[in-house]
Amino acid sequence: MTTTLLDLEGLVFLRREAHDRGYTDQQIARLVRSGEWWRVRRGAYVAGDVWGSLGDADRARLRSRAVLKAAHPSTVLTHVSAALEWGAPVWGYSLDEVHTSRPETASGRREAGIVHHRGLLPPDHVTQVNGVRLTTPLRCALELSALGSVEQALVSVNALMHARLVEPGAFSALARELRHWPGTLGVNLVSRLADPRLESAGESRTAYFIWAHHLPRPVPQYEVHDGAGRVLARLDFAWPEHGVFLEFDGMSKYREHRRPGESVEDYLLREKRREELVSQMTGWTGLRLRWADLDRPHELASRIRRVLAQREG
Template sequence: MGIPSRMTEPQVDLEGLVRLRRDLLASGITDNQIDRLVRAKVLKRIRYGAYVQHDVWDRLTPEDRHRLLARAVRARAHSATALTHVSSIVERGIPLWGFSLDVVHTTRTGNHRAGRRQADWTPHRGILEPEDQEELNGVVISTAARSAFEVTTIGGVEAALVAVNRLLHAKAMTLDEFVAQAEAHREWPGSLTTNLVMHLADHRLESVGEDRFSFLAHTQGLVRPEPQVDVFDEQGTLVARVDFAWPELNVFVEFDGKIKYAKHRREGETLDEFLMREKKREVLVCQLTGWTCIRITWSDLARPELLATRIRKVMASRNKGAA
């Protein structure tokens, strides 16, 4: 079945927010005055020669600050400069994990040499062909499949897997398109990471936390869990969907994170009310299936060996009980 939509959430409009030094000077402001405005936190220096109103900067998320930095880079770069790699994915509003947002990544379109690397800017070598680029929010970026491949060449497997899964889940690309990009650029360094990400990629995962747990299960040698498992009551009515399960081992996993709280809380529902409803849901799943629930958090993911040991103990106890 084809992918019906490639749209992501609209991004904050950053048009016209970057003010270059040359423009400020042309308006009659001196360098000394610019420095005073920066010290007074009226202006925020984004990078050398580029500024924004400080109150605007304070309101922006880390992702939108990266997008603004990208615009400051492009404002003084070659006109053929396109946002690629991490910067292309951020421009789409796709969540990332494990990549720095302090550095803008670009590639030039057409047959142009890359610029000079700077502390906040990595201009990549290579050419961005017309079929690998598109325009979004007024800037040229690499296509979703191309940027997915690109990040596998600059990041670790876990970080790259998160990026690829988020693009797949957002329906910004298909797995076949990602594989096609990998095949077309097999000579690029980092193919080992790309191949492993292709093997582990799963569009069914719904959050960064789920992506990271799936990767943890792989690295810790756990049986690969089934994601998004439906649970039905005695009348065949769908009553719950759990994040992961090992049905044959009578164990399921629920990931507790802020995204889940925001996504599944009902209008007007307090956090305590939501947590109580989640607890009732967990009890119902256990009663209907006979499974044991393992709840994990972000802090658990930071201790993969301990979490894997805990999961193995639960699995072992369930096997003994079944015997």
């Protein structure tokens, strides 16, 4: 699921802009040492209290703005840097470098925290949002699929699709069109596995885990109805033929599904009661996964297989 972004417009200023406002290099250095200003990258600054209030993703977005302010006007953000501006999760990708490209650039290179990517960049692959020029969500999804692992890409691509920023058919078509790009061997697999129904990074990773370990493919966002036909619950994953459901327990659920004033403990208790009600209504067995479970994949796969097999018996 994509996130709502902070407005970072106009926060970054360059050394030459500070000079124009009357600051000397010595004064700039003192302001940085005191923490009143923060050096985002060489020759680019932001107020120190602003920098201190931001998380890693927004700090990366500020670095992107610092790069663009000093770059050629045709420069656009790409890959991870573009994904951040679209509010997509970038699980597993490094935020240390700013990714850019230019329509007229024929070769790629790295320099001082910037990755300049080569490749064709037609006008309809470029847009502007949040005050910066960047690749479209569709192009960005393909770039991420070429840059990272299939699992990493699925977290971002599923979020873009769930937010209806990328249409699955259009992504498949672009993947076929650009199949000769360097590093795109995994793009077709991302296209096959992508699922706009998945609502979080945890769900995307779980779905990939299930595929990678050759487990039966479950139904995402499975609705359970009561006797009157009303929706009783919507389950992250379900194997109706086995009578098993699975819920991913991630922090995004705590943020998005807690009621106003509800504590985490109260939310977890409510979730437990909901699962008990689902089991009572359906007779199904429930499983709950946490992030740490995905770090023990063989143990987790054995656990799921065992529960599915017991239900078959």
